[in-house]
Amino acid sequence: MVKPESGAGVAAGKYSIAHLTHQPRRHYGRWLAATLIVIALAMIVKAFAQGQIAWPVVGQFFTAPAIISGLWNTILMTICAMALGLVLGVIFAIMIMSPNPVLKYVAVFYIWFFRGTPLLLQLLLWFNLALIFPTLGIPGLFEMRTVDFMTPFMATLLGLGINQGAYTAEVVRGGILSVDNGQIEAAKVIGMTRLTMLRRIILPQAMRVIIPPVGNEVISMVKLTSVASVIQYSEILRNAQAVYYANNRVMELLIVSAIWYLVVVTVLSIGQHLLEKYYSRSEGRRGAKRVQAAAAEGA
Amino acid sequence: MCAMVVIADIDKHFGNFQALSKVSLEIEQGEVLCIIGPSGSGKSTLLRCINQLERIDAGAIWIEDELVGFRQEGNRLYELTEPQIARQRLASGMVFQRFNLFAHMTVLENIIEGPVVVQKRPKSAVVPEALALLDQVGLRDKRDAYPSELSGGQQQRIAIARALAMKPKLMLFDEPTSALDPELVSDVLNVMRDLARSGMTMVVVTHELGFAREVAHRVVFMDQGRIVESGPPQQLLSHPTEKRTQDFIAAVLS
Numbered sequence: 001m002v003k004p005e006s007g008a009g010v011a012a013g014k015y016s017i018a019h020l021t022h023q024p025r026r027h028y029g030r031w032l033a034a035t036l037i038v039i040a041l042a043m044i045v046k047a048f049a050q051g052q053i054a055w056p057v058v059g060q061f062f063t064a065p066a067i068i069s070g071l072w073n074t075i076l077m078t079i080c081a082m083a084l085g086l087v088l089g090v091i092f093a094i095m096i097m098s099p100n101p102v103l104k105y106v107a108v109f110y111i112w113f114f115r116g117t118p119l120l121l122q123l124l125l126w127f128n129l130a131l132i133f134p135t136l137g138i139p140g141l142f143e144m145r146t147v148d149f150m151t152p153f154m155a156t157l158l159g160l161g162i163n164q165g166a167y168t169a170e171v172v173r174g175g176i177l178s179v180d181n182g183q184i185e186a187a188k189v190i191g192m193t194r195l196t197m198l199r200r201i202i203l204p205q206a207m208r209v210i211i212p213p214v215g216n217e218v219i220s221m222v223k224l225t226s227v228a229s230v231i232q233y234s235e236i237l238r239n240a241q242a243v244y245y246a247n248n249r250v251m252e253l254l255i256v257s258a259i260w261y262l263v264v265v266t267v268l269s270i271g272q273h274l275l276e277k278y279y280s281r282s283e284g285r286r287g288a289k290r291v292q293a294a295a296a297e298g299a
Numbered sequence: 300m301c302a303m304v305v306i307a308d309i310d311k312h313f314g315n316f317q318a319l320s321k322v323s324l325e326i327e328q329g330e331v332l333c334i335i336g337p338s339g340s341g342k343s344t345l346l347r348c349i350n351q352l353e354r355i356d357a358g359a360i361w362i363e364d365e366l367v368g369f370r371q372e373g374n375r376l377y378e379l380t381e382p383q384i385a386r387q388r389l390a391s392g393m394v395f396q397r398f399n400l401f402a403h404m405t406v407l408e409n410i411i412e413g414p415v416v417v418q419k420r421p422k423s424a425v426v427p428e429a430l431a432l433l434d435q436v437g438l439r440d441k442r443d444a445y446p447s448e449l450s451g452g453q454q455q456r457i458a459i460a461r462a463l464a465m466k467p468k469l470m471l472f473d474e475p476t477s478a479l480d481p482e483l484v485s486d487v488l489n490v491m492r493d494l495a496r497s498g499m500t501m502v503v504v505t506h507e508l509g510f511a512r513e514v515a516h517r518v519v520f521m522d523q524g525r526i527v528e529s530g531p532p533q534q535l536l537s538h539p540t541e542k543r544t545q546d547f548i549a550a551v552l553s
Contacts, residue, residue: 186399186458189350190413190465191389193382200416204403281445 057252070239084161089168114166123159127231152233175206208279215272303328309358318344331495333511336521350391392462396474398454400446407442432460452483469500520544
């Protein structure tokens, strides 16, 4: 093979086609798929436009007091149940990693029980607790009637929060396991006790792993609160139902609820994105470096 | 000179593996002691026993005449509580092979974490000290960088500054240059050399025989969980008496 001095020499003779303009391939399949989807969408939109939906009713009830108070209760319950779930999750994650077998197996049992039974069933169990324990309390200290304590709010909070804790425990455990043992040793040698270490070193680093799945669970919690409508907790879906039992505008009120759920979930998704960015701030160029290192090793 | 660290007849097992058997060693105030030996010889384990990252199975260790990890009651040694052990660990600073800087904190935050959170000293007093330490290791301009943005040599120098910020009585180095690219080793060794000259008591587990020869007051050779031989670097590294030491040094230098 003779190496040419410059490109000019090569692009002659049978190689002269190197000068020709390139024509990209045409993607007929993409055009076809897009066309079919647009037609389908147009049909759906047309169906909704012609369907017997009273859109003014949707607008009218969108900010109705019953709906707004239901929305508020949904948000309140999401926050409270998630907070309870996180606290329980951290506690049980630490318990399950404990060298103490009693703590460990209590946590294993908790996770097994609450992940193994349906949430709806758990809610009903809490709400009907008065059937087996008429009063609650610590003997000699205080006592109250279970029906006074186990309001729809409390039953929902306990049901959702404790159930969530079982799922969060596994997520938190995964996060804690992801922290390099060297970080723990470094914390030990500067004299940190286990609690300080957990608070200052382990949990902040575990957060990077914990935040994305917990973010997803907050979002599903917003929707899960609707289950509480069966035990008369006045969240948005139950309030919407109460309205449509009165005025028969079933679809309109369900649409109102759906729009509100979408609004809340969208806002939360944006918040989750920002949080993830915050907790991965120390990643810096490491991600890029790892890719380079892997490439170098492969070479 | 008085003995800063006294190690008497310590044993350490990992399951059936005897990592240390009947190891005794004294380290003087201001002494620079290098521990060399093949991998698995127990040299890192010995270092980790001094600051209680490993719990000893038998024997005893004193740092400045304080019994480490236990209290004596009658004819038994009772293990101390976790906060007591955490407090005792403040006597020594440790530098790891893999640096172990806190990944979620900047360089400055790494250095002030111990003094502020553990020693409860005011931030206003700690930050100037931390900046002075950054000057000492030549990395003041990296104060706001995260560990992942630094080279291994830079991370290790920050790790040394972090350990020094606790004002330890002695410094333990566990193969501080073994994870570094060759061209970064000298930066770290220079910082350690300066530290040795300043009179810090240092125990260094290392494969850098050149550093040991130049800086150490005494070199200890370990093999199979025992101290085989110890002596001044010229003697131990150039004219070792034990066959195992001769073989090891020949293997490292070849």
